[in-house]
Amino acid sequence: QLELVESGGGLVQPGGSLTLSCQASGFTLDSYVVGWFRQAPGKEREGVSCISSSDGTYYTTSVKGRFTISRDNAKNTVYLQMNSLKPEDTAVYYCAAVGRSYCSRWTSGAGFGSWGQGNQVTVSS
Numbered sequence: 001q002l003e004l005v006e007s008g009g010g011l012v013q014p015g016g017s018l019t020l021s022c023q024a025s026g027f028t029l030d031s032y033v034v035g036w037f038r039q040a041p042g043k044e045r046e047g048v049s050c051i052s053s054s055d056g057t058y059y060t061t062s063v064k065g066r067f068t069i070s071r072d073n074a075k076n077t078v079y080l081q082m083n084s085l086k087p088e089d090t091a092v093y094y095c096a097a098v099g100r101s102y103c104s105r106w107t108s109g110a111g112f113g114s115w116g117q118g119n120q121v122t123v124s125s
Contacts, residue, residue, distance in 0.1 A: 002026040002114045004095055011084055016123070022078040022095030022116055029037035030073040032096050035106050036080045038121075043094035047107030048093070049080060054101040060090075085123045092118045 004077050008020040022034065033052040037046045049069040050058040068081040078095060096112035105111075 002095060002097075004116040006093070006095055006116040006119040008060065009093060010122045010123065011122045013125050014086060015124055016085050017081070017083045018121060019082065020093055020095070020119060020121070021077055022079070023075065024076045024097065024114075025076075028073075029071065029078060029097065029099075029101075030093075031099070032072070033100050033103055033112075034069075034078045035096050035098075035103070035105065035109065035112060036069065036078075036093060037096060038089075038093045040091040041090075043091075045070050045094075045109055046091075047109060050103035050106040051078060052101060052103045054094055058103050058106065061106065065117055082121070087123045089121060090123050091121060094118050095120050096103050096119075 003025045035050040036048040051069045065082045069124040097114045098112045
């Protein structure tokens with residue numbers, strides 16, 4: 001059974017930092033494309049970042065320079081380091097994986113077959 005388990009969300013003040021983790025079981029993440037997505041109340045799901053072994057990392061414009069996606073193959077885990085957080089980053093964050101080599105057309109989340117349970121991130125003073 002393929003499973004993704006997320007951790008690391010919570011409440012943080014504007015300007016603060018959080019790191020989200022996405023650990024896989026039942027499959028090896030290093031051969032998958034992994035994306036982070038978020039959905040705020042009343043808004044559509046948004047692609048935040050993507051990582052693949054073939055074409056590197058991608059970020060949506062609003063998080064470039066603030067968020068970093070990375071992978072620890074020994075722990076079968078992908079991370080999303082979030083710095084300089086803003087209130088508009090408040091959302092439920094999901095990781096997802098798909099068994100392909102490239103991040104192309106990742107932003108919609110279409111084709112990602114395995115999803116984590118979601119993790120609330122709230123940025124507020």
